[in-house]
Amino acid sequence: MNFEIPNFLPAVPEMFVLGMACLILVIDAFLPDSRRDVTYGLVQATLVAAAGLTLWLMGPETVLTFSDTFVKDPMADILKLAVYVTSFLVFLYARPYLMERGIHKGEFYILGLFAVLGMMIMISGHNLLTLYLGLELLSLSSYALVAFWRDNSRATEAAMKYFVLGALASGLLLYGMSMIYGMTGSLDIAVIAAELVAADEGMNVPLVFGLVFLVVAIAFKLGAVPFHMWVPDVYDGAPTAVTLFIATAPKIAAFAFLMRLLVEGMGPLHADWQGMLIILAVLSLAVGNVIAIAQTSIKRMLAYSTIAHIGFLFMGILAGTDSGYASAMFYVIVYAITAAGGFGMIVFLSRKGFEADQIDDFKGLAKRNPWFAFIMLLLLFSMAGVPPTVGFYAKLAVIQAAVGAELVWLAIVAVVFSIIGAFYYLRVVKMMFFDDPQEGAEEPVQPSGALAAALSINGLAVLLLGIFPGLLLSLTHYAIIG
């Protein structure tokens, strides 16, 4: 038997993160509660170092390793970098929130780091099993994160919902994968694609049957309508620090997951999954934007806004062109950065014993702290897609992909719903700038040093990326098209 030593080099960042996660787990067990900052610092350092490793290994070529179950290509590199950056921001925003509530525990960061590892594997999976393992590592960490504030009944309830529905989605995914395996005889993404090209007409029905399950599972994980019901409940119920986490970086990983499965694996069935994604996209845009208007909780509002953004993301992918995939990738990265800032603002306004999770809590922010009202304004206009913020270019890119695929009607549907969406973002702006602060909350607010700096950078990044969008757009084009 010919036994070959695999090429470990492409997977060095993953191995590093795994090693560090185990090490920090041990170190954390020996730390007194007062020194949790050590865990925090180590986790952040791990992310920075992993980014360094990824940058060091970055290259234009596609490398397969571990018997072709793992792939490192430009898309993987850039998406991983985006995951590190958003996770870094998220941990930074989460820390003051956790400390004020007395739940500043090592588990948060360690579970977060394992989730990051799961995302990295999803991004680099080149085999149905690797992809599934990455997804499960992410999901299990997320369930635990949502539940980790044990004394909070709402968080526990949210975790329960999340777990049951997530397990259902995983089951559907496995079922779909087994159908695909049965028809093509392989778990390898590239082999599946080759088999599909060679397949004759007769194979189509069971293949499409399997495809439906894959699409449903992906829609579940991303929170696309009609598989979205868990999103508002979990976002609302989870501690804000956790919502911050599950609403941002995992979407980047889910995008990669979708790319690997549908585009690289099931690419020859594009005509079939395009129709499914169109339905999901239109429904997500409609339901997300319309229901968001009725929300009074800002976390629920942002949850529905996420659903609407997923609709836009699908628009880029279903176009089925390289520029469409690049635009979707741009969209998801922009979304993650903007959403991190948006949830970060909720953390900033929350205090000990007070959750700023109602939209009304933003009233009069311009009088309490004009600078951060301006930052939130930038974030909201970016979500609404108003130039000169970066959100506009994300929408421009996916609209261009849809129009390029001769789906002008879909582009028009999308822009109509984005006008409806503009209303609820504007309503928050209105409360910040035009209304007076609520009673008992008139005093100025000032976030702590690190949070203030990070939020400012986050908000200004949304503006600067909007004034100079060329670099990030070129990066995503390079990642997909080469």
Added chain:
Amino acid sequence: MFADWPILSLLIWLPILGGFLVLAAGRDAPHVARRLGLAVAVATFVVSLPLWFVFERGTADMQFQELASWIPAFNVNYHLGVDGISMPLILLTTLITVVVVVAAWESVKDRIAYYLAAMLVMEGLMIGMFASMDAVLFYVFFEAMLIPMFLVIGIWGGPRRVYATLKFFLYTFLGSVFMLVALVWMYIQSGSFLIQDFHALQIGLTAQILIFLAFFMAFAVKIPMFPVHTWLPDAHVEAPTGGSVILAAIMLKIGGYGFLRFSLPITPDASAVLDTMMIVLSLIAIVYIGLVALIQSDMKKLIAYSSIAHMGFVTLGFFLAFYIYSNTGDWEGASLGIAGGMVQMISHGFISAAMFLAVGVLYDRLHSRQIADYGGVVNTMPWFAAFFVLFAMANTGLPGTSGFVGEFMVILAAFKADFWIAFLAATTLILAAGYTLWMVKRVIFGAVANENVAGLSDMNRREFFLMGVLAFFTLLLGVWPAPLLDVMNATIDHLVAHIAQSKL
């Protein structure tokens, strides 16, 4: 010597960065904010003067061009340039901004640094929009200016400001997103976002009509045309004086500019097919909105409706072209109509600015915009009354004022198209006289109405200066419009020659 300087970039970024500087330096020091704001506005105005003097007449080419790569992935460039249509509008913008900054001197008391910063940023964005040769760049400026305007109306506006500003934002946003889809579609066809490449694009009639309607949504809302005009009276009434001036004097012109830059040259055949609709809507704006203006009891609302009626002349002048051609067989009348619309836009910029400032002068003193609260103002404010009557006359189109020139040219062009169009257009001379002079009679003349009016003090030097500047330009353009026409002629002739070629 100025031709190689990046004047346009300077004109865009000087006020934007200056605005942020005003914010940073003047947040807690209103005096610093005012002086700095004025310095930035005046500097921008001075920088814009070379445009007028160096501009080469007699050519339709884009001048003062600047080109830099911006978003290579989409072939989007930072491409600036001006021609005879956009250059006068940029000068109007820089001049009006100076007026607005001075007008805010004492009348804006709350957070003046933010107010001036918003105005200056808006100035930069509007200039950027007029100077863009790239469609994405145009769109970015076009949309971005909604944000400062949204805040200006919402923070410094009247009692119903929140309703008004949300309506303003959503209306204009609704209009412009369809334009975005149309622009992207043309990019897919032509592979470039350069507006001139869009002009050269051959498009079938169905597609042209759809594109025309998308542009129509964007620009008709901005102008605004009947029936999407309802945001304007609300926005004007609630906006602070400076916001009203910017809205009326410059923002409304963006719609007219868009028709000339996009709709006519990109979709000439659709414009020819749909010109009846445009003419009918313009005439409704002129006649019906004129009648609506008659019954207003709020001065600002009256002037807002009068603005809509006057902008009806602009769109009428632009879209008469095809009618005239099919009647007379030559394109000369078409140039007359378009030039008339352009002159009307510039002239309306001065007159509406002056009218809103005049209402602002009264409002600062008595905090009322109701006509019924005034009467006999001439007795206590003679200088103010003189200016007010002058601008009211200009608003009705009295010969010798700029209001006459544009309206006369458009009516003349209308006669070449159809007698009845000209007849209906000319009713404005009666209607405008009706609503404007009736307001003058009730506000300015008669016996002193109440003790508030009796206690009024006349304009101070600052207000006198503002009125004087605007009066000067209104009269100058009225008696000597030739220099302005000279600047525009080549561009308009080129435009008419372009739309004479069918794209089918």
